[in-house]
Amino acid sequence: MPVGPRALHWPDLVLVLPGGTLGAVEVELTAKTPSAIRRILRAYGQARRRVLYLGTEPVVRQLQGRPGPDGRWADGVAQDVGLLPPGGPDPGTGGLLRVQPFTAGDPAVDRQAARYAKRR
Numbered sequence: 001m002p003v004g005p006r007a008l009h010w011p012d013l014v015l016v017l018p019g020g021t022l023g024a025v026e027v028e029l030t031a032k033t034p035s036a037i038r039r040i041l042r043a044y045g046q047a048r049r050r051v052l053y054l055g056t057e058p059v060v061r062q063l064q065g066r067p068g069p070d071g072r073w074a075d076g077v078a079q080d081v082g083l084l085p086p087g088g089p090d091p092g093t094g095g096l097l098r099v100q101p102f103t104a105g106d107p108a109v110d111r112q113a114a115r116y117a118k119r120r
Helices: 034-047 057-064 107-117
Strands: 013-016 022-028 050-055 097-101
Touching: 034 057, 034 097, 050 057, 057 097
Parallel strands: 022 050, 050 097
Antiparallel strands: 013 022
């Protein structure tokens, strides 16, 4: 995905979807900077490519938002770029972006992912 005039972003996995269109899977264990994730999400949106983000809890919060200290919802980066609707923890069931918690199924991998998530 082109994310700038001279920059490319490679997804973790590329899928060929029914009808021959391409989709992507991103696995994020640590949150990126808001500007970096914003560039990547905008590129997917502009290219009209479906993307599934599997992320640890901090990544899911960064993408979907979270309740603020006053109890009101603080939108995430995905709402900022228009790939998720504002105002709540919508995982993206009908659009280009879908966000799901990362679960490995292997306890050792889950422990390692939790350690990476705490780095930021």
